[in-house]
Amino acid sequence: MYDKFNFNAISCGGNFADFSRTKERCGILETPHGVVETPAFIFCGTKASVKGVSPQQLMEAQTQIILSNTYHLFSYPGSEYIKKRGGLHKFMGWNGPMLTDSGGFQIFSLGLGSVADEIKGKRSGVSSLLKIDEDGATFRSYWDGSTQILTPEKSMEIQKNLGADFIVAFDECTPFHGDKKYTELSMERSHRWEKRSLGEFICRDDGSQALYGIVHGGVHADLRKHSAEFINDHAFFATAIGGTLGSTKSQMYEVIEMATTHINAARPIHLLGIGGISDIFVGVSLGIDTFDCVHPTRIARHGGALVKRAFRDSPTREHINLKRSEYEHDDNPIELDCDCATCQVFSRAYLHYLLKASELLALHAINIHNIRFMNRLMKEIRNTIKNSGSLKELRTIWC
RNA sequence: GGAGGGGUGGCCGAGCGGUCAAUGGCAGCAGACUGUAAAUCUGCCGACGAAAGUCUACGUAAGUUCAAAUCUUACCCCCUCCA
Numbered sequence: 001m002y003d004k005f006n007f008n009a010i011s012c013g014g015n016f017a018d019f020s021r022t023k024e025r026c027g028i029l030e031t032p033h034g035v036v037e038t039p040a041f042i043f044c045g046t047k048a049s050v051k052g053v054s055p056q057q058l059m060e061a062q063t064q065i066i067l068s069n070t071y072h073l074f075s076y077p078g079s080e081y082i083k084k085r086g087g088l089h090k091f092m093g094w095n096g097p098m099l100t101d102s103g104g105f106q107i108f109s110l111g112l113g114s115v116a117d118e119i120k121g122k123r124s125g126v127s128s129l130l131k132i133d134e135d136g137a138t139f140r141s142y143w144d145g146s147t148q149i150l151t152p153e154k155s156m157e158i159q160k161n162l163g164a165d166f167i168v169a170f171d172e173c174t175p176f177h178g179d180k181k182y183t184e185l186s187m188e189r190s191h192r193w194e195k196r197s198l199g200e201f202i203c204r205d206d207g208s209q210a211l212y213g214i215v216h217g218g219v220h221a222d223l224r225k226h227s228a229e230f231i232n233d234h235a236f237f238a239t240a241i242g243g244t245l246g247s248t249k250s251q252m253y254e255v256i257e258m259a260t261t262h263i264n265a266a267r268p269i270h271l272l273g274i275g276g277i278s279d280i281f282v283g284v285s286l287g288i289d290t291f292d293c294v295h296p297t298r299i300a301r302h303g304g305a306l307v308k309r310a311f312r313d314s315p316t317r318e319h320i321n322l323k324r325s326e327y328e329h330d331d332n333p334i335e336l337d338c339d340c341a342t343c344q345v346f347s348r349a350y351l352h353y354l355l356k357a358s359e360l361l362a363l364h365a366i367n368i369h370n371i372r373f374m375n376r377l378m379k380e381i382r383n384t385i386k387n388s389g390s391l392k393e394l395r396t397i398w399c
Numbered sequence: 400g401g402a403g404g405g406g407u408g409g410c411c412g413a414g415c416g417g418u419c420a421a422u423g424g425c426a427g428c429a430g431a432c433u434g435u436a437a438a439u440c441u442g443c444c445g446a447c448g449a450a451a452g453u454c455u456a457c458g459u460a461a462g463u464u465c466a467a468a469u470c471u472u473a474c475c476c477c478c479u480c481c482a
Contacts, residue, residue, distance in 0.1 A: 042434095044434080044435060045435095046434095046435050047435085051435085051437095051438080052438080067434080069434085069435080072435085072436090075436095099434095101434050102434090104434080105434045105435090106434095106436090108434090109434090109435080109436080110436070128436070141436095142436040143436085168434080173434070214434090240434080242434065245433090252433095270434090271434090272433095272434035273433055273434040274433055274434085275433055276433060279433075291433095292433095292434060293433050293434080293435095294432085294433070294434085294435045294437085295432070295433045296433095297435085298432060298433085298435065298437065298439085299432065300438095301437075301438050301439080302431090302432070302437085302438080302439070302440095303438095304432085321429090321430090323429095324428090324429080325427090325428075325429095356426095358438085360438070362438090363438050364438095
């Protein structure tokens with residue numbers, strides 16, 4: 001198991017056992033489809049496509065790894081279909097490292113709406129999650145309305161068919177609302193599901209994939225510790241931190257630390273669903289190796305371009321909104337020092353115009369920038385760690 | 400020349416006696432977005448005002464009425480059809 005995978009971490013920030021010190025580290029994550037240098041950012045290509053960007057453009061932006069989603073591809077076009085086309089790598093034309101999420105997050109998002117709504121206590125009232133019990137979760141398909149059941153075994157089968165390098169155990173993404181008792185029961189059930197995921201994974205293992213376990217426990221330190229130890233005790237290749245991370249940034253940072261304090265540091269550690277620039281600095285300093293998040297690619301489609309501190313219009317935001325009228329006459333690129341394909345040729349004024357004119361190119365071009373931005377950020381973080389530089393200092397430039 | 404239809408806020412377009420500062424849509428101005436049901440969603444959008452509110456508004460003018468974007472009359476303009 002995991003013969004074709006390897007993780008070598010070089011700690012430059014301090015002793016892992018000494019949690020009073022920062023724990024940032026660099027690593028090399030080897031997969032059958034190439035190497036990922038960590039800390040790294042994983043871009044979300046939920047439905048077998050990073051929206052609006054081709055694999056070649058991802059490569060040009062020096063992307064190392066992308067992700068797709070089990071639930072979506074299961075609903076349509078089906079994992080057998082993709083298997084027949086030679087697997088997800090071949091199907092979508094991405095030959096680099098790849099991860100598939102288990103569909104566990106959809107138990108949360110289809111049941112309760114967006115994370116923001118959940119945290120703010122707003123719920124849509126319309127739920128596509130029909131039932132959740134010991135066996136698994138029953139959904140109404142977002143695609144055609146049909147009833148679908150996802151179980152740990154089913155998720156493993158689908159992810160096997162898809163063939164991503166990294167696959168993820170099936171879990172319940174526990175919402176923030178709900179008391180400790182529910183969080184604990186949900187965590188225990190997720191553990192049972194993850195154990196079943198691991199069992200199914202081992203049955204189907206042909207060495208081409210590596211499995212992530214997920215730490216749960218909500219915002220409760222004792223539960224996070226318990227969950228981390230549970231994952232440590234099982235033969236997962238790597239560990240992800242999942243479930244709710246709280247309702248505020250500071251709570252999120254506390255929860256990450258609750259988990260990383262107890263996670264086996266010999267394995268890669270992934271933080272699920274987080275991608276704010278400042279969040280990444282905190283995560284890295286707490287020992288996170290990889291991140292994934294829809295944020296960079298989603299805000300791009302909404303006119304938001306990620307920029308370093310020097311190029312911002314608002315001290316509270318990590319991006320500029322190119323739809324704003326102030327960019328109508330701004331002939332500069334998004335960032336003066338950016339080497340992305342977009343910043344080489346397009347001005348803010350042009351991108352502003354494209355957004356106003358509803359031209360598809362705007363979404364594409366901003367996306368290219370944001371992807372390159374994240375890759376540059378992660379590379380600078382890696383370089384800083386390797387050179388024993390100061391992340392705190394680097395952060396003042398990027399945040 | 401004859402017959403008919405119409406002129407509503409930046410644009411398109413509802414309303415056809417009071418609950419209308421006037422439904423919608425577009426445009427405009429902002430905001431949100433963190434394991435993607437998201438090229439999405441939310442708010443504002445006559446003027447002044449923080450708000451309560453006040454004022455000015457449905458081609459123009461006069462009238463009927465307690466009350467008119469809505470009814471009457473005249474005028475101006477646009478469109479369609481017939482000669």
